[in-house]
Amino acid sequence: MTKWLEEHMPKLVLAPSFIVVLIFVYGFIAWTAWVSLTRSRLLPRYEIDGFIQYDRLFASPRWDTAFTNLFVFGFLFIVIAMILGLILAILLDQNIRTEGAIRTIYLYPMALSMIVTGTAWKWILNPGLGLEATVRGWGFENFTFNWLVDPNMAIYTVVIAAIWQSSGFVMALFLAGLRSVDQEIIKAAQVDGIPTWRVYTAIIIPAMAPIFLSAFIVLSHLAIKSFDLVIALTGGGPGYATDLPATYMYTMAFSRGDIGQAASSAMIMMMVVFTIVVPYLYSELRTKDD
Amino acid sequence: MTDMSYTASQSGSRAGKIALRWTLYLMLGLFALFYLMPLFVMVTTSFKSLDEIRTGDLISLPREVTFEAWRTAWSQACTGIQCEGVRPYFWNSVLIAIPAVLISTLIGALNGYVVAQWRFKGANLFFALMLFGCFIPFQVVLLPMARTLGLMGMAGTIPGLIFVHVIYGLGFTTLFFRNYYVSIPSELTKAAKVDGAGFFRIFWSIFLPLSLPIIVVTVIWQFTQIWNDFLFGVSFSQAGTQPVTVALNNIVNSTTGVKAYNVDMAAAIIAALPTLFVYVVAGKYFVRGLTAGSVKG
Numbered sequence: 001m002t003k004w005l006e007e008h009m010p011k012l013v014l015a016p017s018f019i020v021v022l023i024f025v026y027g028f029i030a031w032t033a034w035v036s037l038t039r040s041r042l043l044p045r046y047e048i049d050g051f052i053q054y055d056r057l058f059a060s061p062r063w064d065t066a067f068t069n070l071f072v073f074g075f076l077f078i079v080i081a082m083i084l085g086l087i088l089a090i091l092l093d094q095n096i097r098t099e100g101a102i103r104t105i106y107l108y109p110m111a112l113s114m115i116v117t118g119t120a121w122k123w124i125l126n127p128g129l130g131l132e133a134t135v136r137g138w139g140f141e142n143f144t145f146n147w148l149v150d151p152n153m154a155i156y157t158v159v160i161a162a163i164w165q166s167s168g169f170v171m172a173l174f175l176a177g178l179r180s181v182d183q184e185i186i187k188a189a190q191v192d193g194i195p196t197w198r199v200y201t202a203i204i205i206p207a208m209a210p211i212f213l214s215a216f217i218v219l220s221h222l223a224i225k226s227f228d229l230v231i232a233l234t235g236g237g238p239g240y241a242t243d244l245p246a247t248y249m250y251t252m253a254f255s256r257g258d259i260g261q262a263a264s265s266a267m268i269m270m271m272v273v274f275t276i277v278v279p280y281l282y283s284e285l286r287t288k289d290d
Numbered sequence: 291m292t293d294m295s296y297t298a299s300q301s302g303s304r305a306g307k308i309a310l311r312w313t314l315y316l317m318l319g320l321f322a323l324f325y326l327m328p329l330f331v332m333v334t335t336s337f338k339s340l341d342e343i344r345t346g347d348l349i350s351l352p353r354e355v356t357f358e359a360w361r362t363a364w365s366q367a368c369t370g371i372q373c374e375g376v377r378p379y380f381w382n383s384v385l386i387a388i389p390a391v392l393i394s395t396l397i398g399a400l401n402g403y404v405v406a407q408w409r410f411k412g413a414n415l416f417f418a419l420m421l422f423g424c425f426i427p428f429q430v431v432l433l434p435m436a437r438t439l440g441l442m443g444m445a446g447t448i449p450g451l452i453f454v455h456v457i458y459g460l461g462f463t464t465l466f467f468r469n470y471y472v473s474i475p476s477e478l479t480k481a482a483k484v485d486g487a488g489f490f491r492i493f494w495s496i497f498l499p500l501s502l503p504i505i506v507v508t509v510i511w512q513f514t515q516i517w518n519d520f521l522f523g524v525s526f527s528q529a530g531t532q533p534v535t536v537a538l539n540n541i542v543n544s545t546t547g548v549k550a551y552n553v554d555m556a557a558a559i560i561a562a563l564p565t566l567f568v569y570v571v572a573g574k575y576f577v578r579g580l581t582a583g584s585v586k587g
Contacts, residue, residue, distance in 0.1 A: 006488055006489065009488070009489035009490070010404045010408035010410060010413075010489060011410065013400050013401070013404055013489075014401060014404050014405075014413070014416060016397075017397060017401050017416075017420070017460055017464070018416055018419075020457055020460070021419055021420055021423055021460070021461075022419075024431065024435070024438075024457050024458075025419075025422075025423040025426060025431065026419070027434075028430070028431040028434040028435065029426065029430050029431065031433075031434040032430050032431070032433060032434060035433070044433075044437075088321060091314060091317055091318055091321075092318070094314055096314075096315075096318065102318055102322060104570075104573055105322045105325050105326060106321065106322070106325055107569075107573075107577065108325070108329075108566065108569055109325060109328075110569075110580065111514060111562075111565045111566055111568070111569035111576065112518070112562050112565065112566070113517070113518035113519075113520065113535050113538075113561060113562065113565070114518070114520065115518075115520050115535045115538055115539050115558075115561070116535075116538070116558045116559075116561055116562040117328075119538065119539075119542050119554060119555075119557075119558040120328040120329075120331065120332050120555070120558060121328065122542070123331070123332075123335065123551055123554065123555065124327075124328060124331055124348065129343060129344065129348075129551070130348055131348060133347065133348070134347035134348040134349060137347045138347075164324070164325070164328065168325065169580055172577055172580065172581065173581060176581060221425060224427055225427055225428070227429075227520070227521055228520035228521065228535070231520070231524075231539060232539055232542070235543065245429075246427070246429055246521075249429045249432070250429070250432075250521075250524075250525070253432060253433055253436075253525075254525065259433060262429075262432075262433060263433060265429075266427070266429040266430040266432070266433070267430065269427045269429055269430065270426065270427055270429075270430045273425060273426065273427055277422075277425045278422075281418075281421060281422060281425070285418055285421075
């Protein structure tokens with residue numbers, strides 16, 4: 001008996017986690033997928049009724065706004081955070097004496113909750129007493145910065161706060177990448193008199209391609225999951241101008257009592273993550289096995 | 291390290307080199323201001339009186355430092371109908387985070403140990419399934435989880451939240467330990483087995499003593515994730531069991547009374563302090579967790 005136990009101990013240790021993941025990740029995804037194909041409203045129903053929830057979803061102007069916002073927000077957030085992160089990394093890679101301290105400053109927002117970030121930026125960007133009032137107080141009487149309450153611009157305040165929070169992290173990734181590039185090649189290029197900017201564009205940055213991919217994956221993942229930031233900064237408003245799929249799903253699930261819409265919007269989020277992450281994970285796991 | 295000054299000195303101009311350095315430091319300094327500004331505004335605002343906030347500007351120092359807003363935020367501010375400040379919710383977060391971090395780290399360590407050192411058919415499949423679980427948007431499990439917690443009688447309770455955080459933290463903790471243990475030569479395990487050491491004995495006397503760095507990374511990662519969580523907190527808690535992030539959001543958005551920005555900022559700083567503290571004292575491990583969590587392997 002003890003021998004049997006000893007022999008199977010590794011599997012026995014893994015078994016609870018395996019069961020838990022099967023139920024609480026994969027089983028739950030299956031449940032949500034199933035319910036998204038039914039006419040569930042306040043309570044879940046289990047008779048499959050085709051794609052009616054998805055039809056409703058794509059006919060809804062609110063979902064339309066949320067889905068468009070995801071791409072506007074995601075695109076700007078990812079592109080600007082990457083560019084800013086790369087610039088910061090290159091600047092910091094020039095033998096800066098105070099590098100440790102500066103890095104700490106650039107990266108600390110990553111330790112904060114998105115709710116804290118949202119609360120801080122909500123105060124800074126509020127037109128009545130924040131930045132706008134401050135700049136007016138300096139004598140620029142006509143200065144206006146009311147994006148937070150402007151339905152057409154509010155989504156960009158989410159972009160600003162998200163970049164503030166995450167760009168330091170991209171910098172840390174890129175800085176590690178810059179330092180993993182073969183120093184001999186760089187020295188050789190410099191001895192040959194190749195200008196520094198060419199060394200970066202032709203040698204260093206292309207060598208960092210895998211890090212760009214990782215940064216892209218992490219940032220797109222952050223973008224799709226962005227929920228707290230919108231809740232704290234704009235609450236999805238004005239109106240529903242800054243709704244994202246994550247806030248749409250939450251509203252449907254917990255304030256509107258529309259389980260069918262909540263499930264179908266969650267499935268769309270899932271599919272967006274799928275199309276980005278699965279090819280990446282697949283290639284990562286495959287290269288590991290070889 | 292690629293030194294821009296190298297090329298500048300090659301072109302022979304000393305003045306050019308110095309100018310380049312100054313520009314460099316100026317730019318780094320401006321960026322530092324951008325990152326520090328919100329924190330500075332939060333801190334100064336929290337020490338101002340409401341009158342001063344209405345008349346003064348955002349970035350001026352408080353004329354008169356008052357701790358009133360901090361007192362209110364800690365023990366009097368209203369989150370909806372209750373007016374007890376963030377204090378009870380701060381302790382809720384502590385009660386949620388500590389057990390959830392410990393349990394998920396321990397299970398992750400055992401899982402990682404098995405996957406990395408006791409390979410058997412299916413262990414890789416298990417790892418792939420776990421890994422994918424790290425990436426799912428949690429919205430997709432929110433509805434069934436709410437029902438399951440209800441069926442288990444844990445809806446709106448702190449044990450319920452601990453349970454949720456443990457389950458959805460397992461993917462990352464397993465990943466961290468697996469990647470760490472995979473670099474330990476498997477001959478070690480084999481030799482110990484020949485010497486008659488069992489599964490737990492090997493884990494306890496060989497692997498655990500080697501694991502301090504990865505334990506620190508995992509604990510910090512899990513603590514930051516759980517402390518800063520809002521989605522699970524707002525979905526699965528009820529009045530009285532909310533974590534501090536939810537309470538903060540309720541204080542800021544509570545519509546009753548005058549908008550007290552100084553109290554909002556003090557409450558936000560209180561909610562941020564534990565993770566900021568961890569970041570300041572163990573930044574190296576924090577960064578390692580971030581990069582390990584994103585660039586696996």
